[in-house]
Amino acid sequence: MRLNDIEQAMLAGALGEPRRWAIEQQRRVGRFFDAEDFVPIAQVHLMADAESLGPVGVEFLEKMAAAPPEHRRVRVPSITDPRGIDFDAYRRLGQTEAMASLERRAIDAFRAMGFLMTDTCINYQTVMPPVLGEHIAFGDTGSTIYANSVQGARSNFEGGPSALAAALTGRTPRYGYHVPEGRRATRVFVLRDRPTDLSGWGALGGVIGRKLQSYWQVPAVMGVDEPPSSDELKHFGAALASFGTVALFHMIGVTPEAPELPAVLGPVVPATQSIGADDIADFYASYGGGGDKLDVVVFAAPQLSLVEMQQVADLLDGRQVHPQTAVLVVTSPEIKSACDRLGLTQRIERAGAIVLKGVCFYQMHAREIGEAMGWKRLMSNSAKLVNIIGGYGYTPSLGSMAACIDAAVAGKVPEKAW
Amino acid sequence: MAEEPAPGARIVRGHVGIGPRVSGEALVAEDHFSARYDLDRIAGVFSRPSHKLHGQSYVGKVLVLIGAKGGVATAWMLRNMAEAGRAPLALLLNTSNPIMAQGAAFADLAFMDRFETDITKAVAMGDRVTVDPAGGIIIIDKR
Known part of the structure; x- marks a missing residue:
């Protein structure tokens, strides 16, 4: 890889040990993907929940945070993905003091490095939306695919160590979705039937994601006549990234790089596949899960927008969650503040649900929560969440937001939830 | 450093990888990999019920799979797993994504992809595999 003067200085340790570690980590990854050089970035979004970090990761951060300020401070605006502990609610969820302690240590280290603790995966809706052509380093698959696809920014999946390195150096290796050739559509899907709600858009993302086999595939979706909402695209992208491990889609006539199909095609024109309501x-x-006792309903992954919070509140008004079923409604700290101010939190919690802030269910030691609370059967309107949570010992069901609320009130999973 | 492969051993070339040269027993499946989605990282076994290696221990094995799926958490998790003695010895994929490479670089885990052939078919369960990331080759001794 070609390194310019400042990158050479970082590698030589002239700008401190954290930046030396960072550029070395990035150079190893860049070489692996045949990157020719680095590209400057405008902002960083870091996934680093304490469950993923573990004690080893937290100790690593603390070493970074102990460096002199001029060595440890981030070089570009750097924000954080959801964390593992909501300090106002963790005891109610069976989370331990050890988990909370690890979380506090990680937060202290990030603050010392200059991270803004936004604790959100919907930063593209709520913090600083990326713009067309902007190079960034985003660290959640859902935020990356939304920024790349809907906003036309340029990012690879930057896992925690990699996003941390990008924050410390202000650049990232130029490969993958930073390169125009990498952004061309390699698969084309034609939509016959438009999904009717958020979970339907998530299911569509799951259907297409299951057909994709690699990060380097870029699906183009045709047949979407009217633009979906931001929340619909959010659920579609999050599920597509989760099931397909892809970081970019083009929706013809909707996303900014794809006014028409030829604009995103390379020299090889892929065959088209049709997707309909039956899929x-x-x-x-x-x-499935129809008829099963329902332990917990989770609205998360991605965190809910203000509009989704209002939809949940509307659906819960005048109703009461079944005593043997828990309902968790998860959003960002900023949206939670707005919900408090607008009375939405009160309306949701009056019905027996719990509003959590700054976390996401699968990032908060979900296995241990399930064991502590006796939860097994989980229902969600998030296709992404039901994809992940099976590995944590849960048996998931997928349904629309309205079906999830009905199920929470009834205390059991309906036979048909969409 | 390169030793002579044993008689009958097969060399397969891939892209230059990350991490140290290692040798160990292969655990192979035509399935994907995500530390968050697929593993019980305390017990050291595949825990996702639908995974083809469900219930099997990956600890100390040369893990051979199709590719990466899932989210970004593996980038942190591989180092934790390695320091806890609960990591695979090496990871070989037909096609990586950035997360696996970032995680391998952070953990200094032996890691390669982009082989000249489908690596999940070239390596069989239980084969002894030497992984040489810097040389961009693996050596397969059939069991």
């Missing part, structure tokens, strides 16, 4: 119904049915 989406099969996707829902693959989860």
Whole structure:
């Protein structure tokens, strides 16, 4: 890889040990992907929940944070993904003091490095939306795919160590979605039936994601006549990234790089595949659980927007969650503040649900929570969450937001939830 | 440093990788990999019920799979797993994503991808595999 003067200085340790570690980490990854050089970035979004970090990761951060300020401070605006502990609610969820202590140590280290603790995966809706052509380093698959696709920014998946390195150096290796050739569509899907709600858009992302096999594939979706909402695209992208491990989609006539299909095609024109309501119904049915006692309903992954919080509140008004079922509604700290101010939190919690802030369910020691609370059957309107949570010992069901609320009130999973 | 491969051993070339040269027993499946989605990282076994290696221990094995799936957490988790003695010895994929490479670099885990052939078919369960990331080759001794 070609390194310019400042990058050479970082590698030589002239700007301190944290930046030396960072550029070395980035150079190893850049070489692996045949990057020719680095590209400056405008902002960093870091995924570093304490469950992923573990004690080893937290000790690593603390060493960084102990360096002199001129060595440890981030070089570009750097914000954080959801964390593992909501300090106002963790005891109610069976989380331990050890978990909370690890979380506090990680937060202290990030603050010392100059990170803004936004604790959100919907930063593209709520903090600083990236702009067309902007190079960034985003560290959540859902935030990356939204920024790349809907906003036309340029980012690879930057896992925690990599996003941390990008924050310390202000650059990232130029490969993958930073390179125009990497952004061309390699698969084309034609939508026959438009999804009717958020979980339907998530299911569509799951259907297409299951057909993709690699990070380097870029799906183009045709047949979407009217633009989906930001929340619909959020659920679609999050599920597509989760099931397909892809970081970019083009929606023809909707996303900014794809006014028409030829604009995103390379020299090889891929065959088209048709997706319809039957595919989406099969996707829902693959989860099942109809008739089972329902332990917990989770609205998260991605965190809910203010509009989604209002929808949950509307659906819960005048109703009461079944005593044997828990409902968790998860959003960012900023949206939670708005919900408090607008009375939405009170309306949701009056019905027996719990509003959590700054966390996401699968990032908060979900296995231990399930064991502590006796939760097994989980229902969500997030296709992404039901994809992840099976590995944590839960048996997931997928349904629309309205079906999830009905199920929470009834205390059992309906036969048909969409 | 390169030793002579044993008689009958097969060399397969890939892209130059990350991490140290290692040798160990292969654990192979035509499936994908995500530390968050697929593993019980305390017990050291595959925990996702739908994974083809469900219930099997990956600790100390040369893990051979199709590619990466899932989210970004693996980038942190591989180092934790390695320091806890609960990591695979090496990871070989047909096609990586950035997260696996970032995690391998952070953990200094032996890691390679982009082989000249489908690596999940070239390596069989239980084969002894030497992984040489710097040389961009693996050496397979059939069991």
